Amino acid sequence: MNSMNDKYGALFTPWNIGNVQIxxxxxxxxxxGTSLFGWFELGGCHFDKEAAALFLERAKNNVxxxxxxxxxxxxxxxxxxxxQNKKMFDELKVFMDEIHKxxxxxxxxxxxxxxxxxxxxxxxxxxxxxxxxxxIIKPIIDTSHELASPSPQQSRWAHDxxxxxxxxxxxxxxxxxxxxxxxxxxxxxVDGVEVHAVHEGYLLDQFAISxxxxxxxxxxxxxxxxxxxxxxxxxxxxxxxxxxxxxxxRYSVQSKMKGFCEGxxxxxxxxxxxxxxxxxxxxxxxxxxAGYDMxxxxxxxxxxxxxxxxxxxxxxNCNLADVAHIKKFVDIPVVCxxxxxxxxxxxxxxxGQIDAVGIARQFLxxxxxxxxxxxxxxxDIKPCICCHSGCFNFSSSKGHANTQDLKDTMxxxxxxxxxxxxxxxxxxxEKAKKLKKIAVIxxxxxxxxxxxxxxxxGHSVTLYEKSDKLGGVFIAASAPSFKEKDRALISWYIRxxxxxxxxxxxxxxxxxxxDIEADEIIVATGAVAKKIPVKGVEKTVEAIDFLLGNxxxxxxxxxxxxxxxxxxIAYELYLQGKQPTIVEMQDDLITTKGVCLANTSYLRDFFKxxxxxxxxxxSLLEVLDGAVKVKGKxxxxxxxxxxxxxxxVGYNPAPLAQKGKKVHVIGDASKVGNLRTVIWGxxxxxMKL
Numbered sequence: 001m002n003s004m005n006d007k008y009g010a011l012f013t014p015w016n017i018g019n020v021q022i023x024x025x026x027x028x029x030x031x032x033g034t035s036l037f038g039w040f041e042l043g044g045c046h047f048d049k050e051a052a053a054l055f056l057e058r059a060k061n062n063v064x065x066x067x068x069x070x071x072x073x074x075x076x077x078x079x080x081x082x083x084q085n086k087k088m089f090d091e092l093k094v095f096m097d098e099i100h101k102x103x104x105x106x107x108x109x110x111x112x113x114x115x116x117x118x119x120x121x122x123x124x125x126x127x128x129x130x131x132x133x134x135x136i137i138k139p140i141i142d143t144s145h146e147l148a149s150p151s152p153q154q155s156r157w158a159h160d161x162x163x164x165x166x167x168x169x170x171x172x173x174x175x176x177x178x179x180x181x182x183x184x185x186x187x188x189x190v191d192g193v194e195v196h197a198v199h200e201g202y203l204l205d206q207f208a209i210s211x212x213x214x215x216x217x218x219x220x221x222x223x224x225x226x227x228x229x230x231x232x233x234x235x236x237x238x239x240x241x242x243x244x245x246x247x248x249x250r251y252s253v254q255s256k257m258k259g260f261c262e263g264x265x266x267x268x269x270x271x272x273x274x275x276x277x278x279x280x281x282x283x284x285x286x287x288x289x290a291g292y293d294m295x296x297x298x299x300x301x302x303x304x305x306x307x308x309x310x311x312x313x314x315x316x317n318c319n320l321a322d323v324a325h326i327k328k329f330v331d332i333p334v335v336c337x338x339x340x341x342x343x344x345x346x347x348x349x350x351x352g353q354i355d356a357v358g359i360a361r362q363f364l365x366x367x368x369x370x371x372x373x374x375x376x377x378x379x380d381i382k383p384c385i386c387c388h389s390g391c392f393n394f395s396s397s398k399g400h401a402n403t404q405d406l407k408d409t410m411x412x413x414x415x416x417x418x419x420x421x422x423x424x425x426x427x428x429x430e431k432a433k434k435l436k437k438i439a440v441i442x443x444x445x446x447x448x449x450x451x452x453x454x455x456x457x458g459h460s461v462t463l464y465e466k467s468d469k470l471g472g473v474f475i476a477a478s479a480p481s482f483k484e485k486d487r488a489l490i491s492w493y494i495r496x497x498x499x500x501x502x503x504x505x506x507x508x509x510x511x512x513x514x515d516i517e518a519d520e521i522i523v524a525t526g527a528v529a530k531k532i533p534v535k536g537v538e539k540t541v542e543a544i545d546f547l548l549g550n551x552x553x554x555x556x557x558x559x560x561x562x563x564x565x566x567x568x569i570a571y572e573l574y575l576q577g578k579q580p581t582i583v584e585m586q587d588d589l590i591t592t593k594g595v596c597l598a599n600t601s602y603l604r605d606f607f608k609x610x611x612x613x614x615x616x617x618x619s620l621l622e623v624l625d626g627a628v629k630v631k632g633k634x635x636x637x638x639x640x641x642x643x644x645x646x647x648x649v650g651y652n653p654a655p656l657a658q659k660g661k662k663v664h665v666i667g668d669a670s671k672v673g674n675l676r677t678v679i680w681g682x683x684x685x686x687m688k689l
Contacts, residue, residue: 010346010349010350011026011357017293018245022065023064023104024062025346027065027066028063028359028360029359030068031360031392032069032392033392033422034054036048045088046088050422055068055106056102059104059106063363064105065105066104066105067296068106070110073111073181074145077141078139082177083183089184089187089188092189093189100189106190107190107194107248109194110193111202112195112202113145115166116206117157117202117203117302118147118157119157120146120147120401129160144164148170149164149166150214152165157401158401175229178237182240182241183241186245192246192247193248194250197252198251199308200250200308201303204229208227209255209275209301211255223279223283227283230249231286231291234249234287238291248293249292251284252301253297254272254275255272255300255304256300256304257273257304259273262608263305263605265605265606277326285329285330293333295326297336298336299319305597310598311386312486313602314339316340316344317341318338318339320354324353324354336348340358361386364418364422366382367421379495385417388598390421391414392413393408393595394409397586397600399587399588404594405593416674417679419683428687429457436518437517438454438462439461439464441513441522442465443470444526446524446681447524448496451500453683454686459689463502464508465504467506468506470506472524472526475548476548477547480547480569480572520662522682522686523665523666525654525655525656526667526668527672528654529543536623539625540645541646541647542647546646553646555578557578557646558580558644559573560628560649563584567582567603570582574606580612583628584616584618615630618630624639627642628642653670666678
């Protein structure tokens with residue numbers, strides 16, 4: 001380590017989980033979609049070569065411990081038990097030999113199930129609700145098994161579905177499956193297993209929390225009874241695999257719950273309805289004494305999902321204080337996850353606050369980030385922006401279950417910023433058969449991504465940008481105070497472009513593609529803000545003008561449009577000490593697909609907690625001096641006092657030219673989407689050129 005990197009030194013020291021030594025303190029945390037057993041595919045469970053390739057690349061890039069995403073003990077489709085699939089474990093054994101050559105260790109995470117947290121989709125929910133269709137689909141997907149909970153209760157995702165109560169027989173079957181599957185993992189050379197989970201409001205956590213568990217048998221009621229399922233599991237694994245076989249537990253310190261589907265904000269004074277700190281202090285010792293060898297910890301449930309899957313609005317290291325606190329009550333190692341910053345994580349390890357740093361999404365964006373850290377190439381690390389739009393885009397709004405397309409729901413752990421993650425057969429860099437002269441018009445994210453892909457394929461690339469800087473509309477999108485990772489991403493792109501022979505022409509307006517000499521022209525000119533024809537609209541401020549600081553606003557600000565941009569603007573206004581009000585025509589805020597519920601529920605909860613006025617099913621009639629006139633769903637018009645009005649009602653594509661023989665239109669210029677559609681779309685076009 002050179003002196004510059006001394007601040008990370010503590011991360012690169014060995015530690016032990018039971019008798020297994022891990023070479024450094026960086027843990028690749030489990031993420032849905034990265035299971036080595038491709039369980040969420042219609043063909044049923046199989047050894048997932050795509051996930052295996054993902055882990056091998058990260059193992060070669062200096063990760064200490066890898067924990068793949070959850071492996072359900074029983075197939076979601078067709079209902080076969082994992083331990084019945086011997087061929088899969090034979091393939092796992094071969095893979096483990098490859099992992100061990102790198103010096104990394106790997107634990108397989110096994111899950112008891114999801115219960116009320118099972119993200120039932122809009123497609124499947126109606127099939128479950130009807131007794132006949134539920135029976136018909138049962139051999140393919142047993143929804144009652146997937147939704148089975150400690151007690152009958154509402155599904156987190158479809159509030160009109162009551163989850164059935166799990167039988168004692170089912171509980172015992174799951175405990176037995178943990179033991180049998182762990183034994184097969186051990187025989188395959190897997191270094192340990194992780195039990196999923198007294199964490200995030202999943203099934204074992206629902207049993208542990210009295211708010212969810214109303215049972216009167218041996219698995220409900222007293223503290224010991226509520227934690228019995230979790231302790232029975234570890235005892236069964238140890239009995240089958242030996243007391244020295246390491247078993248980690250995924251664990252949430254506190255539930256951060258105020259009620260059904262309502263979470264607590266960071267720093268908020270509230271009454272905990274889930275597991276509070278007092279119970280957690282007792283629980284961690286009890287779980288350790290039952291046989292668990294490690295706690296892989298953070299906070300939250302699906303009702304406060306932003307603690308376990310922190311969006312960019314949550315502070316960095318948001319779970320560290322709570323996790324460091326419970327470490328005082330155990331002798332086993334404790335890992336902390338949740339927007340962990342490596343520098344702060346290293347300090348926490350050095351100070352004995354935690355034993356290792358859990359990091360997840362950053363591994364999807366940049367497989368080499370640890371290597372870059374070691375080599376003191378911090379600025380080369382492509383930053384994760386916590387958007388969730390590739391890795392976990394389960395979305396939901398009022399009256400809707402998981403609205404994400406089934407194909408998308410089944411393809412988790414991909415990355416908006418790195419299309420090659422978990423999609424190596426679809427997205428790859430291949431030298432072009434015929435080298436061409438390529439012009440890219442527009443220096444936003446789409447244009448920069450297109451220029452990089454074309455340059456990596458060997459083409460000669462010229463990038464034209466009409467303004468004096470690169471970034472396009474993303475400069476405005478990254479302007480709010482909480483978007484520091486977005487700003488870092490723009491800086492990353494600008495540095496990356498310099499590594500390739502790309503001719504970047506700033507302050508160069510292209511008015512007609514006919515003026516450009518090139519074999520292929522990529523149009524990435526983005527979109528323009530929609531206008532709504534209401535009286536007084538000229539008095540309003542465009543969202544982009546506000547974000548860029550081109551126009552100032554007063555104290556009372558009405559934001560027209562409660563989509564993601566409008567909500568982020570209102571959030572930023574509140575942080576600036578202003579008084580925002582949101583007016584939205586839909587029946588909920590942020591109703592678009594593909595925006596993760598962890599992100600949207602944070603904003604919805606924030607506005608509710610901080611009493612930000614939100615008018616749903618309300619339309620703008622007129623902008624007056626000092627007020628806006630709107631109409632509610634009861635058809636009655638009323639006025640909202642406003643010093644300023646910000647318009648955030650969406651965008652229309654603004655392509656410089658239409659698609660043609662050698663003209664390719666990408667990103668928002670083709671169809672307005674998000675960073676994922678822009679970047680993946682750029683690859684789809686540029687791979688063919």
